[in-house]
Amino acid sequence: MKIVATVKLVPDANAPRRIDPQSKRLARSGDTVINPFDEYAIEAALQLKGRLAAAGESSTVTIFTMYPERGKEVVRKALAMGADHAVMLSDAALEGSDVWATAYAIAQGLKKIGFDLIVTGGLADDGNTGGVPCAIAEHLGVPSLTNVRKVESATEGKIRAQRETDSGYQVVSGPLPVLISVTMAVGEPRYASLKGIMGAKKKPIDLLTLADLQLPTAVGTDGAKTHVFEVGAPKGREKARVIEAADGATGARAIFEFLREKKLI
Amino acid sequence: MRHVIAFAEHKSGHTRKVTYELASEAARLAPSLGGKAHAIAVGPGASTLAEQLRNYALETIQVNDDADVDRYLIDPMVDYLEVVARSIGPSVILLPNTMLGRDLAGSISARLGAGLTSDVIEFRMNDGALECVAPKLGGTAVTGCGFKNAEYGVVTVRPNAFSAEQGAGAAQVVTIEKPAGKTYALTIEQEVEEASGELGLEEAPVVVSGGRGLGGPEPFETLLRPLAEALGGAVGASRAAADAGWVPYSLQIGQTGKIVSPPLYIAVGISGAIQHKVGMQSAGTIVAINRDSGVPIAEFADLLVVGDLFAIVPELTGLVAGAKAHA
Numbered sequence: 001m002k003i004v005a006t007v008k009l010v011p012d013a014n015a016p017r018r019i020d021p022q023s024k025r026l027a028r029s030g031d032t033v034i035n036p037f038d039e040y041a042i043e044a045a046l047q048l049k050g051r052l053a054a055a056g057e058s059s060t061v062t063i064f065t066m067y068p069e070r071g072k073e074v075v076r077k078a079l080a081m082g083a084d085h086a087v088m089l090s091d092a093a094l095e096g097s098d099v100w101a102t103a104y105a106i107a108q109g110l111k112k113i114g115f116d117l118i119v120t121g122g123l124a125d126d127g128n129t130g131g132v133p134c135a136i137a138e139h140l141g142v143p144s145l146t147n148v149r150k151v152e153s154a155t156e157g158k159i160r161a162q163r164e165t166d167s168g169y170q171v172v173s174g175p176l177p178v179l180i181s182v183t184m185a186v187g188e189p190r191y192a193s194l195k196g197i198m199g200a201k202k203k204p205i206d207l208l209t210l211a212d213l214q215l216p217t218a219v220g221t222d223g224a225k226t227h228v229f230e231v232g233a234p235k236g237r238e239k240a241r242v243i244e245a246a247d248g249a250t251g252a253r254a255i256f257e258f259l260r261e262k263k264l265i
Numbered sequence: 266m267r268h269v270i271a272f273a274e275h276k277s278g279h280t281r282k283v284t285y286e287l288a289s290e291a292a293r294l295a296p297s298l299g300g301k302a303h304a305i306a307v308g309p310g311a312s313t314l315a316e317q318l319r320n321y322a323l324e325t326i327q328v329n330d331d332a333d334v335d336r337y338l339i340d341p342m343v344d345y346l347e348v349v350a351r352s353i354g355p356s357v358i359l360l361p362n363t364m365l366g367r368d369l370a371g372s373i374s375a376r377l378g379a380g381l382t383s384d385v386i387e388f389r390m391n392d393g394a395l396e397c398v399a400p401k402l403g404g405t406a407v408t409g410c411g412f413k414n415a416e417y418g419v420v421t422v423r424p425n426a427f428s429a430e431q432g433a434g435a436a437q438v439v440t441i442e443k444p445a446g447k448t449y450a451l452t453i454e455q456e457v458e459e460a461s462g463e464l465g466l467e468e469a470p471v472v473v474s475g476g477r478g479l480g481g482p483e484p485f486e487t488l489l490r491p492l493a494e495a496l497g498g499a500v501g502a503s504r505a506a507a508d509a510g511w512v513p514y515s516l517q518i519g520q521t522g523k524i525v526s527p528p529l530y531i532a533v534g535i536s537g538a539i540q541h542k543v544g545m546q547s548a549g550t551i552v553a554i555n556r557d558s559g560v561p562i563a564e565f566a567d568l569l570v571v572g573d574l575f576a577i578v579p580e581l582t583g584l585v586a587g588a589k590a591h592a
Contacts, residue, residue, distance in 0.1 A: 013520060013539075036521055099381040100374060131381050131421070134339075134371030143340060143450045146368050149514075160454075164515050166364060166466075168459035172338055174451035184507075184514045184521060225380030225418075230409030234400060237546065240569040242558055248576025255531075255552055255577070256584040258568050262550050264471075264529045265496075265588055 001052060001059040001154070001176075004115040005045040005083065006106060006136070007038035009067045009074050032074050037121030039189035044182045045119045046082045046190065048151055057155060060084045062113065066094060066106055072205055079200035080192035086203070087113055091210040096221030103132050105219045107139030109208055117154055118179040122147060137179040145178055149185035266395070266418050267300030268356035270349060273318060274365055278310025283361040283468045285321065285429035287422060290388070291359055292322035292432055297390045303327060303353055307345045307441070308334030315438045322432030329441045337449035339365070343372045344444045350377060355416040357395060362421040363467055370421045379417035382410045384524070386426040386547075399423075404524075404546050424468035425527055459513070466516065471498025471529045472545070474518055475506055478534020478555065478574055482511040488578045489533060495585040501525065503535045519544035534574050537562025554578065 012031040034042075045061045052059045063078045063086040065071065075086045089109040097105060110118060118140075120133045137144035145161060149169060152160040160173040164183055192200070210219070217223060241258075245251030259265045271287040273280060291302035301324035306314045311328040318326045327349050333341045346369065350356060358373060360366035362384050374381040387398035389409075397410045397420055412418040466472065473493040475485055485500060493500045500516060507517040518525055519541040530548035535541060537553065537560055545551070546565060553566040554574045563569050570577060 099371070099383075100379070103371070103375055130367035131371030131374060131383060131419075134368045135375040135381070136371075138343075138372045138375035143338065144368065144372065145338060145451055147364060164364075164513075165456075166515075168457045170453050170457070171455040172451050172453055174338075178451070184517075224413065225374075225378070225415045226382055226410055226412055228408050228410050229396075232407045232409075234404055234407045234547070237551075237565040237567075240551075240553065240563045240566040242563060242569045242571060244558070245570050245572030245577060248573060248580040251554065251570045251572040251577035252580030252584055254570055255554070255568065255581050256588075258552065259529070259550075259585075262567075264550060265585060 001057065001116045002062065002114060003045045003048060003059055003117045003119060004062045004064050004110060004113065005038070005041045005078070005119045006064045006110070007041065007078060007121070008035040009033070009065060009071045010035045032071060034074060034078060035121055037123050039121070040182050040184055040186050041119040041121045042078050042081055042083060043189040044148070044151060044186040047187065048117075048154055049082075052155065055155070062087060064106070064110060064113065065089070066102065066109070068092075069207060075205055076200050077192065079203045079205070080196040081190055082196060084203065086205040087208055088205060089208045093210050093220045096224060097219050098224035098226045099131050099135060100225045101219040101223040103135030104139050104217070104223070105210075105213075105215070106132075107136045108213045108215055110136070110140060112208065112213060116176050117159070118142075118177070120179065120181045122181045122183055133179060133181040140179070142177050142179055143174060144181070145172055145174070146181045148180045148182045151180070266355045266357050266412065266416065267298050268353050269295045269298065269300065269302045270353060270356050270358045271302070271304045272346065272358065272360045272366070272369065273304055273306040273314055274361055274363060275306060275308070275310060275314050278313035280314055280317070281465060281468050282429060282470070283363070283422075283424040284314075284318075286424065286427040287359045287361060288318055288321040288323060289430045289432070290422065290427045294357070294388055294395070298357070298395065300356065303349070304436075305346060305349045305441070307331060307342055312438070319434050319436050319438070320431040321434050321436070323434060323436040326436045326438045327441045328438060329443060331443060333449065336453060338451035338453060339368055339372060340449045340451070341447070342369060343376060344447055345441055346373050347376055348441055348444055350417060357418045357420060360419065360421050361468070362423050363465060366421050370419050374419040377417040377419070378415065379419045380412045380415055381419045381421075383421040384423050385420050386423050386526075400547060404543055423526060425470060466499050466501055466518070466523050467525055469499035469525070470527055471496040471531070472501045472518070472525050472527045472548070473498055473531045473533065474501035474503065474535060474545070475533045476503035476535030476541070477505040477509075479506065479511070484575070485512055488575070492531070492578055492582040492585065495582050495589065496529070498527065498529070503541050532562055532566070533578060535562060536560040537565070
């Protein structure tokens with residue numbers, strides 16, 4: 001079975017982030033990391049591979065990302081976690097892609113490399129759109145099974161999984177191929193072992209360009225269906241009014257009066 | 266794009282406030298685009314919900330009570346939405362920024378070849394063109410975004426950002442014809458309610474969140490839930506609490522969890538590290554209860570009460586419940 005984990009490379013959230021006032025796009029300076037949500041996708045893919053292996057079924061885990069070639073060393077971290085192989089869709093003409101163009105380009109790349117199961121994270125840490133996984137599935141014409149907390153089984157052309165809902169979970173089943181997005185409940189992403197790190201150096205990272213895909217439609221800025229024309233700072237918050245409460249009644253009364261004053265009760 | 270279509274998310278006809286916010290905003294926007302406002306509700310109970318939506322200034326409410334919507338994952342909904350969008354013509358589709366709304370937005374935008382802007386908190390008209398205002402990067406920036414003259418535009422709207430106002434409604438309730446020849450792949454075999462009657466965290470008007478200071482899972486049930494219920498809100502948590510296994514990850518608010526902006530946010534025993542801050546800093550009013558006055562949340566909360574949360578919360582619940590009883 002061919003499992004593909006799609007990951008996004010994002011600026012490290014612990015480093016200061018900003019949107020470039022000229023290009024109106026995220027200034028990707030500083031450290032680049034794998035989108036924290038997507039690390040769970042890699043973890044879920046590797047768990048599945050492990051379970052399949054225990055049942056005597058062979059599978060491969062491919063990392064797929066759309067990012068300039070300079071992100072290669074970041075991708076290698078995913079290989080060090082245990083993925084077999086990586087493909088980077090890298091092309092200057094992809095710059096400025098919005099949700100539509102990004103999902104479209106990624107879908108065409110995935111079509112090119114082939115898959116039985118696509119695993120993604122739920123959200124991106126930077127853009128926070130959340131619409132990309134389902135948009136990729138729609139472009140590929142495969143169903144999307146989002147917010148998966150546990151893959152119960154994925155074998156013999158079928159998948160069965162638990163997905164989170166607002167009030168609990170659902171058990172969903174259907175045929176492969178399918179795209180799933182996973183939540184943090186799949187389990188903490190594993191650390192790369194020393195052996196994994198050494199082994200990752202020899203694992204292949206293939207580059208795919210737009211010339212390889214021969215798309216009939218423009219992507220990047222020209223293909224985008226939306227444009228960002230303005231970036232500003234949000235209105236800041238002030239420091240809190242601080243009240244020391246000697247006992248429960250005093251503290252509760254202070255909050256209650258405050259909520260009354262703000263007309264929240 | 267001229268018309269506005271509001272998607273009504275519901276379960277067996279029961280919906281939440283965000284549906285009315287979307288319907289109201291659709292009614293407000295449509296005249297400035299030179300079009301009409303419509304709503305769509307599908308699945309069992311849709312017709313019941315349509316009666317509620319008739320209190321809003323909509324042209325049509327398009328429904329189908331098709332049981333397939335509850336039987337299969339989102340595909341039937343996407344199909345119905347496509348049918349309605351194509352029959353109404355160039356339009357902006359408003360969806361709630363919820364788990365379901367985000368999925369639908371991705372699918373329908375790809376299907377219609379439409380642009381997608383997410384988590385919108387304000388709309389503006391500029392020379393006849395629609396502009397969407399949305400916070401990005403965990404609220405550290407605010408962007409203005411527009412559609413490049415595409416026929417359709419898809420927008421997810423942040424719950425609690427727009428007001429719900431009833432209007433002179435004489436909306437016609439129209440049954441959507443079921444798309445023919447479709448088969449659906451993903452079957453919902455089982456639906457398990459773990460927190461029945463739980464208000465969606467992202468849509469709740471009040472969120473009472475707990476963190477490390479609670480010390481274990483029990484206080485979420487014995488302290489926070491009664492307060493949340495008294496205030497008509499929902500319970501949330503910090504990452505520390507979810508990582509410790511005290512609450513499910515579905516309650517986590519912050520960078521790797523949910524982003525909420527309720528009119529009132531009460532943070533109990535939460536220090537307010539950046540990880541948590543990005544998930545709640547756009548709340549209307551933030552009240553924090555902590556035993557330490559030096560916590561980061563002091564920098565951006567409106568009120569910080571320094572004291573023993575185990576003593577304060579039950580007293581506060583009593584005061585709130587008492588006030589409600591006399592109201």
